[in-house]
Amino acid sequence: MEMGHREFLTALHGMMFGTVFLLLFSGGVIAILNLGTVGLAPDSARRQLRRIGLAGWVAVIFVWATVLLGTYWVYPWYRAKPPAGAALAGYPKYLLVSNPKTAEWHEFGMEWKEHIAWLAPILITAAAAIVTFHGQLLVRHANLRRAVLVLFATAFFCAAVAGAFGALIDKAAPVR
Amino acid sequence: MNSTDDLSPTGPAWAAIVAAAIGCACFAALVDLSEAFKGVSRALNFYNPSGDLSGKSTVAVVVWLVAWAILRFRWKRRDIQHPGGLMILCVVLLLLSLLATFPAVFGLFATQ
Numbered sequence: 205m206e207m208g209h210r211e212f213l214t215a216l217h218g219m220m221f222g223t224v225f226l227l228l229f230s231g232g233v234i235a236i237l238n239l240g241t242v243g244l245a246p247d248s249a250r251r252q253l254r255r256i257g258l259a260g261w262v263a264v265i266f267v268w269a270t271v272l273l274g275t276y277w278v279y280p281w282y283r284a285k286p287p288a289g290a291a292l293a294g295y296p297k298y299l300l301v302s303n304p305k306t307a308e309w310h311e312f313g314m315e316w317k318e319h320i321a322w323l324a325p326i327l328i329t330a331a332a333a334i335v336t337f338h339g340q341l342l343v344r345h346a347n348l349r350r351a352v353l354v355l356f357a358t359a360f361f362c363a364a365v366a367g368a369f370g371a372l373i374d375k376a377a378p379v380r
Numbered sequence: 381m382n383s384t385d386d387l388s389p390t391g392p393a394w395a396a397i398v399a400a401a402i403g404c405a406c407f408a409a410l411v412d413l414s415e416a417f418k419g420v421s422r423a424l425n426f427y428n429p430s431g432d433l434s435g436k437s438t439v440a441v442v443v444w445l446v447a448w449a450i451l452r453f454r455w456k457r458r459d460i461q462h463p464g465g466l467m468i469l470c471v472v473l474l475l476l477s478l479l480a481t482f483p484a485v486f487g488l489f490a491t492q
Contacts, residue, residue: 275437280429312483319411319481322437323404326444330400338393345390347463351397351470358404358474 210281214379217273222367225270225324228263229360232256236335236353239343253339260332267325267363274370279318281379296377309376313369321366327359391455394466399451401473403444408480410436416489 207215235256239249283297292299300310331352335342342349414421414432424435460466479485 271437275430275433276427279433283431284429315483315486316481318433319407319436319486320478322407322433322440323477323481326400326403326407326441330396330448334393334396338388338390338396341388341390341393347467348390348393351394351463351467354467354471354474355397355400358478361478 208380210379214278214374217270217278218367218370222270222363225263225266225363226367228259232259233356236349240346240349249343253335257336260335264329264332267328271321271325278379294380296379299377306376309373313373317366317369320362324359324362327355331355389457389459391458391460392452394460394463395451395455396448397470398466399444399448401470402447403440404477405473406443407436407440408477410439412480412486412489415486416491418491
């Protein structure tokens with residue numbers, strides 16, 4: 205049951221921060237869709253906007269924490285170059301590319317994950333800012349509501365791809 | 381918490397949406413440029429342990445925030461009546477961003 209600090213931070217990056225963001229997403233989408241309900245009372249709309257805004261900013265904090273922790277802590281461990289003659293077990297990138305059967309985990313999986321993940325924080329921050337500062341417009345303008353849903357959905361897709369590949373790559377070559 | 385009322389213009393909200401799409405497109409363009417030109421990749425290597433990912437993300441975030449500030453300033457009193465064109469622009473930019481960050485696509489630009 206022991207866990208080194210690298211394993212702990214990798215788990216924090218993927219399983220805790222990433223998962224919280226993905227969970228908050230589903231609630232946010234349903235709540236934004238509900239804003240378009242015909243005859244929604246102003247008080248009810250305000251309450252919903254407050255909740256979506258709060259959940260949105262929690263998602264913003266978690267997704268920024270996930271990508272920053274990933275880019276500046278976990279990723280350097282993953283891509284560290286092994287000294288000559290070292291065992292590759294502690295160097296996940298080089299372990300994966302050393303075997304043609306696992307090389308695609310890096311060349312496709314990690315290359316996709318490390319890039320697509322960076323779109324999520326930009327999109328979710330814009331969505332949260334609109335809900336918080338221009339929320340009433342979402343109740344009245346279906347076009348704007350659709351645009352915010354596009355931001356949310358794209359952010360979710362990016363985070364889901366990054367999260368799924370992160371888990372699979374860490375299974376194939378764990379960061380230790 | 382919400383600062384809008386019934387008369388608020390829609391310009392600032394659209395500014396946030398368009399700027400986010402621009403930021404994503406900028407990041408995706410930098411991914412492809414770093415693959416195509418080793419000089420760009422080296423220039424974006426802001427923090428060596430993370431490689432050029434540090435520069436691609438930093439530059440894209442700066443471009444996104446600057447685009448947001450400029451668009452917000454320009455559209456702060458504008459009520460966008462027909463946002464269809466902006467919606468199409470954003471969807472196209474986001475699709476291009478997803479495409480350009482897909483390994484099979486940016487791999488086409490890779491220098492040997």
